[in-house]
Amino acid sequence: MKLDIVHDLQSVYRKLVDSTSRPGLITDLGKEAALLDGENETGCSHSLLLLALTLLDPEVTFKVFSANADRAEKELNQLTFAKTAEADQADYLFILDDAEEGSLEDAIQRANPGTYLNPHKSAVIIAETGAIRDGDHLVLKGPGIQTSTPVNVEMDGNWIRRREEKNKEYPVGVDLIFVDQNNQLLSLPRTTQVTEKRVVMNEWVM
Amino acid sequence: MMNTAYNFAFFDEGSKREIRRATLKAIAIPGYQVPFASREMPIGRGWGTGGLQLTLALIGKKDVLKVIDQGSDESVNAVSIKKLVSDTTGVQLTESASEATIIQSRHRIPEVPLKKEQILVLQVPLPEPLRYFEPSEHETKKLHAEKEYSGAWLMLFEQIMKYGSMTTGADHPVMVHDRYVMAPSPIPRFDNHKMDENEALILLGAGREKKVYAVPPFTKIVSLDFEDYPFEGESFEGKCCRLCGSEGVFLDELIDEGTGETYYQCNDTGYCYEVLNKAEKAGVN
Numbered sequence: 001m002k003l004d005i006v007h008d009l010q011s012v013y014r015k016l017v018d019s020t021s022r023p024g025l026i027t028d029l030g031k032e033a034a035l036l037d038g039e040n041e042t043g044c045s046h047s048l049l050l051l052a053l054t055l056l057d058p059e060v061t062f063k064v065f066s067a068n069a070d071r072a073e074k075e076l077n078q079l080t081f082a083k084t085a086e087a088d089q090a091d092y093l094f095i096l097d098d099a100e101e102g103s104l105e106d107a108i109q110r111a112n113p114g115t116y117l118n119p120h121k122s123a124v125i126i127a128e129t130g131a132i133r134d135g136d137h138l139v140l141k142g143p144g145i146q147t148s149t150p151v152n153v154e155m156d157g158n159w160i161r162r163r164e165e166k167n168k169e170y171p172v173g174v175d176l177i178f179v180d181q182n183n184q185l186l187s188l189p190r191t192t193q194v195t196e197k198r199v200v201m202n203e204w205v206m
Numbered sequence: 207m208m209n210t211a212y213n214f215a216f217f218d219e220g221s222k223r224e225i226r227r228a229t230l231k232a233i234a235i236p237g238y239q240v241p242f243a244s245r246e247m248p249i250g251r252g253w254g255t256g257g258l259q260l261t262l263a264l265i266g267k268k269d270v271l272k273v274i275d276q277g278s279d280e281s282v283n284a285v286s287i288k289k290l291v292s293d294t295t296g297v298q299l300t301e302s303a304s305e306a307t308i309i310q311s312r313h314r315i316p317e318v319p320l321k322k323e324q325i326l327v328l329q330v331p332l333p334e335p336l337r338y339f340e341p342s343e344h345e346t347k348k349l350h351a352e353k354e355y356s357g358a359w360l361m362l363f364e365q366i367m368k369y370g371s372m373t374t375g376a377d378h379p380v381m382v383h384d385r386y387v388m389a390p391s392p393i394p395r396f397d398n399h400k401m402d403e404n405e406a407l408i409l410l411g412a413g414r415e416k417k418v419y420a421v422p423p424f425t426k427i428v429s430l431d432f433e434d435y436p437f438e439g440e441s442f443e444g445k446c447c448r449l450c451g452s453e454g455v456f457l458d459e460l461i462d463e464g465t466g467e468t469y470y471q472c473n474d475t476g477y478c479y480e481v482l483n484k485a486e487k488a489g490v491n
């Protein structure tokens with residue numbers, strides 16, 4: 001493997017730290033992802049595999065949402081020795097872009113949100129999304145953000161509202177990490193408030 | 207030179223992964239103490255093993271590290287931490303707060319404002335701010351869960367009754383993001399406000415108690431106080447550093463053994479040298 005599991009995964013971790021401590025800051029896993037070319041049998045994107053290699057080991061559990069979930073789970077287990085678990089038990093939920101429509105919403109709804117006593121015993125959802133880039137479709141607020149910051153994620157569906165419902169009793173909640181086909185990474189910890197800028201169709205509506 | 211008999215950054219990858227997962231959770235829940243399986247370290251306990259473990263899990267070949275202990279880059283503690291990190295990573299070390307990408311510190315937040323490219327790692331001896339009145343970990347966890355902080359306020363109130371002011375000295379508790387009461391580590395009250403809406407990520411690590419917690423950038427930090435007894439940092443009004451002339455910084459009070467006179471010096475020695483060097487350069491030009 002061209003990927004150096006010590007130095008390249010350290011670099012992935014630091015980008016994860018940067019993006020999680022500054023929600024809306026898009027980091028680029030392109031350099032590390034290129035090192036996986038031709039060596040990724042999981043069916044996951046390179047970026048998602050990098051995150052799995054950074055976070056998974058026998059001490060944690062995971063679940064994959066994908067049309068080929070069995071294959072991905074088997075490969076990830078062989079690479080990291082992490083065991084699979086049901087959606088409501090798993091520490092990490094991976095949503096691949098070939099997963100059934102509504103999988104992200106489903107994962108958010110079922111994921112373990114932790115408890116008031118142990119809010120850290122909650123799931124992290126890592127999803128492959130459409131393009132993540134600068135833009136103002138979404139507006140983010142919360143710790144890590146000075147006033148507010150805009151970002152674009154090409155992702156249909158109801159995930160924003162589902163996430164808001166899931167995280168409404170802070171500190172319990174789930175943390176989201178998105179990666180796109182261009183290895184761009186966006187992190188949305190539970191403290192981040194996401195609002196969608198709605199296109200006003202008729203300005204005369206009172 | 208890096209000693210290749212060790213793993214890079216001392217730890218095996220499994221240990222780093224565990225600390226990393228806990229650190230990410232800590233960032234996601236500002237001020238909440240995330241437990242982690244603290245490792246045995248080749249330096250004495252109480253010598254910053256908590257902070258050191260966070261630093262080792264973070265550090266990469268390109269990082270530039272500064273370590274300070276009570277404001278000093280040269281203390282035995284700072285030197286032994288620097289040696290361990292440098293021996294196992296080969297990273298560049300610095301005494302300049304502005305050049306560092308990672309600053310590990312005990313008892314101080316540097317005088318030079320932190321930047322967004324930097325991470326401050328604070329060493330924590332006692333992570334639980336409620337421990338003074340509640341010895342049971344199970345009970346303090348419950349109090350945090352219920353956001354039941356009347357005990358913390360009562361503790362401060364009793365001090366005011368007894369001494370006429372809040373006498374917390376260092377480690378004055380703060381409220382993080384309107385949710386968790388947190389021990390800022392034994393920094394002087396003077397440094398508390400630096401945590402509020404700070405540009406940099408601040409990570410706090412307690413080795414003996416096996417906890418990591420975090421203050422993300424731009425997070426609201428409020429020192430606990432009362433309307434009638436507002437929180438105040440140590441004041442050095444009308445005083446300045448004898449060496450560099452700085453005002454508005456945290457000063458150590460010293461006594462000249464010859465004359466018996468009291469004088470003041472910057473506690474943050476790295477800052478003091480930088481101010482002196484700048485003045486020297488300006489003088490030459």
Ligand SMILES: [Zn+2]
Pocket residue numbers: 447448449450451452471472477478479481
């Ligand atoms: Zn000075």
